[in-house]
Amino acid sequence: MNSERRQPTVAIAHDYLTQRGGAERVVLTLMKAFPEAAVHTTLYDPEGTYPEFSEANVITSPLNRVGALRRDHRRALPLLAPTASRLRVEADVTIVSSSGWAHGFDIPGRSVVYCYSPARWLYDSERYLGAPAHTSATGIGLMALRPALVRWDKRAAARADRYLAISEVVRDRIRSTYGLDADVVPAPHSMDAAAAQEPISELLDWQDGYLLLVSRLLPYKNVDVAIDAARQYGRRLVVIGRGPEEARLRAALPANVRMLNGLTDEQMRWAYAHADVLVAPSHEDFGLTPLEAAAFAVPTVALRGGGYLDTIVEGETGLFFDRPEPKDIAAALAHSDRLDWDNDRLRARAEEFGEARFIARIRSIALDEGRGS
Template identity: 30%
Template structure:
């Protein structure tokens, strides 16, 4: 929504504070935070710590100084932030947002726990309820070697306390905004609160479409257990005539190198230009994780590349599947998180022939543009601010669109952004 269309109270009088988690590496949530700050020029910006590289920090230059917490100068905090989880909630609660009328938290763990007063309107844009405390705590314990022994018991105790804190601090949020219908369901299950859906932005404006495709498949991912890159390697071991390029790094890299078949290339982390070139030239992008949204599949479609994705979570909303109700499919789903299911999907993709049009992929991806996100987010906050001032009790019934009465509405078909 253009600034001129915003209610006068939201445009001129309201002071805004934007609170993010921690700033160490640039990722999808940091890019969303950048756009949220751009929605509210002059807003105060807060983060638990700010240790971005000079290049990444420049992306937030327009926001001015980032106000941090007592953890900013803690020893090795940028590299070992997980060691400070027991005091991160306390750090977030130390943010002083007392000058703001509207507080916007950008949260995948702690940020929504910022303390606000009864006369402040708090909107929380939620990428996920705290995943390592809820859905994926066993996977995180295994990934970081905390699934046994005394450290394992201490980690489980910490997660138990974090779950209680996470649920309690949901009471301090006036309006939840979710990144996908899948996350709307998780917000409801975790906090018993409805939410508004606004898909995150994808940098489609900066990606170029390519119609010429080569003979390889590609995936771009952080190499951690739940991304299921191991599943892809096993699937391509069963398809020696197919080629797979894996871009990314992470704690799973040593194990993946040991089991990597000769037709799979592990390239590690690459510059943005090289990633874009790989996305443009691939026959299809592979996505095997059960994710809350998934930026990379949309980026692949922006490059004109169809997607083969595990049919669960956010993947059900980020492509138009072959065989679905809509025309011009942009990919297909595989039903089970197994190597055999993925291999069958790759074969189905090959059998489908030229049905996947790069132009259709690009058109679908453009529905997730940055301009669309900023318009919807400004509109949501402005509407929420006015509704909250009129009657806070009616706010959610007026603005929220999920969860629907159907407990799994998104499995009925793809959701148009």
């Protein structure tokens, strides 16, 4: 009798593929872990996210037919819960990459939720919006939908077979929000310092060094505070990212700050390689960019809290400041400039969070633990 068991079929689910961020990077790594897996998502904007997704079998919801929603997923808020509930994923095991919607997909097989955070816009609305909810139309609409969305969200979380947390702080948040225990599986970084680089023409006159900030341009990211710190400290700062805050930030940009977006991976590697220090001023669920910087032996100055506590070793791969205030960031930068950073230690820290370890762990959870389920 053949004692071998059939290999479980695997699918990947993700909230929406409309932007370039750390969560989308994780999905690209999941695609490497499970090359045959289809990627199920509500919305997919090839122009707005990483080009590598064109190589995947991306299955979208009916909402994807509406171009305005693909370009700005926030407009779809009233429709996302019912749409997610009807998006069926056929597989023995589904790896669910989620911070709000994909854990609510119709998943008849075993589901493993890789959670970046319980929805910030739902449980931490004021920080997400950058102001009290009642002060904006978006916030007022969100508050009107909130009771129903909370009920939907918690029912969706309860259906999962297993929860994984991206960091210690997210594990605690999952426990307090859903009453679930989650194992911590740190996200990988995919920044290969040895790979090809492409110079960025807008920065050729700055290639001898600058401060670097890589972030979505949202209110809670504190990009404006970092810009003020660079102005006060008199250092050049490069901000890389997109988001609804872009127009406001550009309107008051000092001469020593430049903003870029839409860079290729080769250009991103060039940007990291020519930076002196990474500035990370927001309260993040996981500290990914300090690992990407460390791969190029670039230290980080970061806000003390959140996922940065998992990825930065204070005094060895970075320094912390306690408040997102310009003077606190400037003081930490001055301290960093006085230190002699160990390049080998920085690179070794990045290697601890490499893709190979993550892929081995997630395949074990999906395939080895999923057999016979």
